[in-house]
Amino acid sequence: MTTPRTINFVLNGLPVSATIMPHETLVDVLQHRFDLRGARESCGQGLCGCCTVSVDGRPVSGCLQLAVFVDGCTVDTVEGLATASKLDPVQEAFIEAAAFQCGFCTPGFIMMVRQLLDEHPEPSDEDIRHYLVGNLCRCSAYPEIMEAVKLAATRRREAARAG
Structure with missing residues (x-):
């Protein structure tokens, strides 16, 4: 039986937490828990780059990155790049x-x-x-x-x- 786990991390500059299943990928958690749809799963194998996000300043394939491993990390997505008045x-x-x-x-x-x-x-x-x-x-x-x-x-x- 798989047990849910709560993770805490900084998402686009804001501290957040999510209760997830250990098998969930980062892109799934971003989309389904935080309604951030910029990172998109396409190949599901880390080969196309559509799901690229930044974890602690390094790009990762969100379709391969298990969300449990971002506990305590900083995650940045394309949605966090712009301010209310200016694009990156x-x-x-x-x-x-x-x-x-x-x-x-x-x-x-x-x-x-x-x-x-x-x-x-x-x-x-x-x-x-x-x-x-x-x-x-x-x-x-x-x-x-x-x-x-x-x-x-x-x-x-x-x-x-x-x-």
């Missing part, structure tokens, strides 16, 4: 570059691009391709995604200089 620069860049078609994969790409730019503020094309290799876009918006990454990198640098 990466979100803005994706809109401006039209770096999506159906939008299903977009939240996962945005989360990975943020991580990429945190680690490589001025990425080369090769850096971008290498870093995003685990994210798939079935609509093939890859040229626009590349453009969005470069635009977001430029905007972040400009914002850092402006201070």
Whole structure:
């Protein structure tokens, strides 16, 4: 018999708790307990990147991450990036570059691009391709995604200089 467990973690800057079953994945808990639908399960095998979220500052596949393992962690999702009045620069860049078609994969790409730019503020094309290799876009918006990454990198640098 499986026993429910209560986990406590920080979700998009706010402390939360949830009573879950030990087999539940992080993406299921985010969707069904917190109504956060940005991270989406597509392949269920950690191969497509649609379910990417950040756990303690590192990207993870929410479809593979058991929710019990985020107890005591900080979890950030695409829904937590914008403020009430302003989108994150990466979100803005994706809109401006039209770096999506159906939008299903977009939240996962945005989360990975943020991580990429945190680690490589001025990425080369090769850096971008290498870093995003685990994210798939079935609509093939890859040229626009590349453009969005470069635009977001430029905007972040400009914002850092402006201070």
